[in-house]
Amino acid sequence: MPNLSQNGCSVWVAAATEKLLTPTAVALGKFDGVHLGHQRVIQPILMGGKGLATPPLPPADPLATPQEQIYSTVVTFRPHPQEFFTGQPRTWLTPLDEKVEQLRSLGVQQLVLLPFDRELAALSPEEFVERIIVQRLRCQRISVGQDFCFGKNRLGTAQDLQAIAAKYNIPVTIVTLQTSTLPAIAENSCSGLDLSHNAPISTSLIRKSLASGDIKNASRCLGRLYTLIGTVVEGEQLGRTIGFPTANLELPIDKFIPGKGVYAVRVQILHDTPTANTPSEILGVMNIGNRPTVNGTYSSVEVHLLDWSGDLYGKKLSVQLVEFLRPEQKFPSLEALKNQIQQDCAIARKLLSEG
Numbered sequence: 639m640p641n642l643s644q645n646g647c648s649v650w651v652a653a654a655t656e657k658l659l660t661p662t663a664v665a666l667g668k669f670d671g672v673h674l675g676h677q678r679v680i681q682p683i684l685m686g687g688k689g690l691a692t693p694p695l696p697p698a699d700p701l702a703t704p705q706e707q708i709y710s711t712v713v714t715f716r717p718h719p720q721e722f723f724t725g726q727p728r729t730w731l732t733p734l735d736e737k738v739e740q741l742r743s744l745g746v747q748q749l750v751l752l753p754f755d756r757e758l759a760a761l762s763p764e765e766f767v768e769r770i771i772v773q774r775l776r777c778q779r780i781s782v783g784q785d786f787c788f789g790k791n792r793l794g795t796a797q798d799l800q801a802i803a804a805k806y807n808i809p810v811t812i813v814t815l816q817t818s819t820l821p822a823i824a825e826n827s828c829s830g831l832d833l834s835h836n837a838p839i840s841t842s843l844i845r846k847s848l849a850s851g852d853i854k855n856a857s858r859c860l861g862r863l864y865t866l867i868g869t870v871v872e873g874e875q876l877g878r879t880i881g882f883p884t885a886n887l888e889l890p891i892d893k894f895i896p897g898k899g900v901y902a903v904r905v906q907i908l909h910d911t912p913t914a915n916t917p918s919e920i921l922g923v924m925n926i927g928n929r930p931t932v933n934g935t936y937s938s939v940e941v942h943l944l945d946w947s948g949d950l951y952g953k954k955l956s957v958q959l960v961e962f963l964r965p966e967q968k969f970p971s972l973e974a975l976k977n978q979i980q981q982d983c984a985i986a987r988k989l990l991s992e993g
Contacts, residue, residue: 649738650709650748653716659748660776662711666799667783668841669714671731672740674861675783675816675839682781682811683710684745708778709747713770715758716751722759729894731844731860736867750775763794767802777803781811815839848896851962863904863958866893866939870950873940882979884925884940885950887957895939898927898966901959902986905941908954920946921990923982924957927966942979944987961989 650659663683669676721728732740741749752758752770761769766789771777780803788794794802800810815838837843839859847856848864857863866889873886889895905920921944928937941957963982969975 649742649746651734651738652748652750654713654750654752654770654774658750658775659709659711661706661708661778662748662775663708663779663781664771664775664777665710665712665746665781666788667712667714667786668718669712669732669737669741670718670841671844671860672737672744673731673839673841673844673859675859677744677861678816679781679783679813680710680712680741680744680746682813683779710745711748711750711775712741712746713750713752713775715754717754719754719759722754727892730892731841731848731864731894733890733892735890736865760790763789763798764802765789766794767799767806771803771808772806777808779809779811781813783813784815786812845894848894851897851899851965853896853901853959853962857959863960864896866895866957866959867908867954868893868939868957869954870952872951873938882942882976882983883947884942885955887939887941887955889939895937896926896959897962898937900925900963900966900982902961902963902989903941904958904960904990905943906956906958907950908956917946920944921987922957923963923979923986924959925966942983944983961986 652658665680665683667676667679669680718728720726730737738749758766758770771780780799782796782799784796786796786799788799796810796812800812803810817838844856844859844864847853847859853864866887868887868889870885871888873884901924903922903924905922906918907920922941923944924939924941926937926939941955963985969978
């Protein structure tokens with residue numbers, strides 16, 4: 639973990655073992671996705687979206703002065719506790735760079751990544767508050783979701799945190815879980831998952847929605863379109879042979895990939911100034927899968943841009959998933975595949991133009 643650094647997005651990123659911006663107002667949680675539920679937990683530590691000024695209550699930290707700025711801080715864990723205990727790598731809805739960008743847009747000033755190790759996992763709830771919240775973070779206020787658990791064996795609840803923190807004069811806001819009326823998954827989804835109505839918004843619900851092709855539910859929970867950001871690398875160029883050249887995306891290894899199939903997408907070429915030849919947004923069709931018609935042997939993410947051509951190798955694309963069109967399937971011939979892609983493009987163009 640590098641020393642405290644500013645990443646260009648006006649969010650300081652640090653581990654709890656390093657120099658921190660203190661005192662802090664802290665939102666505690668995992669925050670993968672920074673979805674609408676997470677945003678409700680973060681809101682109490684913000685003021686006008688620009689971070690906290692002097693709190694309207696006596697500072698919990700006797701070293702804090704009335705004029706001292708309090709830094710709005712999101713505190714999470716690295717690695718994810720589940721990854722630590724199972725030893726299995728985990729993919730993220732928002733890898734670190736994306737998480738930082740989402741937090742910046744909300745007005746968060748600092749992200750602290752607590753190194754999740756045996757020492758941290760062994761802390762009792764009382765020790766966690768004393769050593770991490772009070773001593774390292776000089777915390778002045780806390781916000782958590784009602785399902786937050788912490789301390790050894792996850793024995794500490796949000797109510798326990800409230801009671802323990804009160805001993806240090808630190809107020810704790812407990813945010814109720816946000817629910818969203820989620821319609822049943824469409825018939826063309828990739829799996830038979832049955833997501834219930836009024837389910838609490840959660841990272842696991844969003845992952846299930848994306849895996850099943852239910853992009854609309856995922857977008858509703860996130861409060862934005864799910865996005866894949868990657869670099870265009872050389873592929874097998876099979877799309878060119880049937881008149882549909884594609885950009886082969888190399889994504890971060892820890893990025894969560896939605897279910898296999900074809901999607902209508904909106905694409906931006908990052909770091910390019912829009913011109914007459916390169917608009918700010920390009921409509922497209924994306925395929926996630928193994929390309930069974932041409933006996934593909936590995937999974938890939940490929941995007942065909944509508945009404946646009948040019949050299950994209952080495953460029954970074956931002957691909958927003960708008961709608962799931964169909965599952966991946968094997969066609970009897972390249973001509974049949976070509977006809978289906980033409981239909982996909984026509985449907986995508988209509989959907990995206992109407993949106």
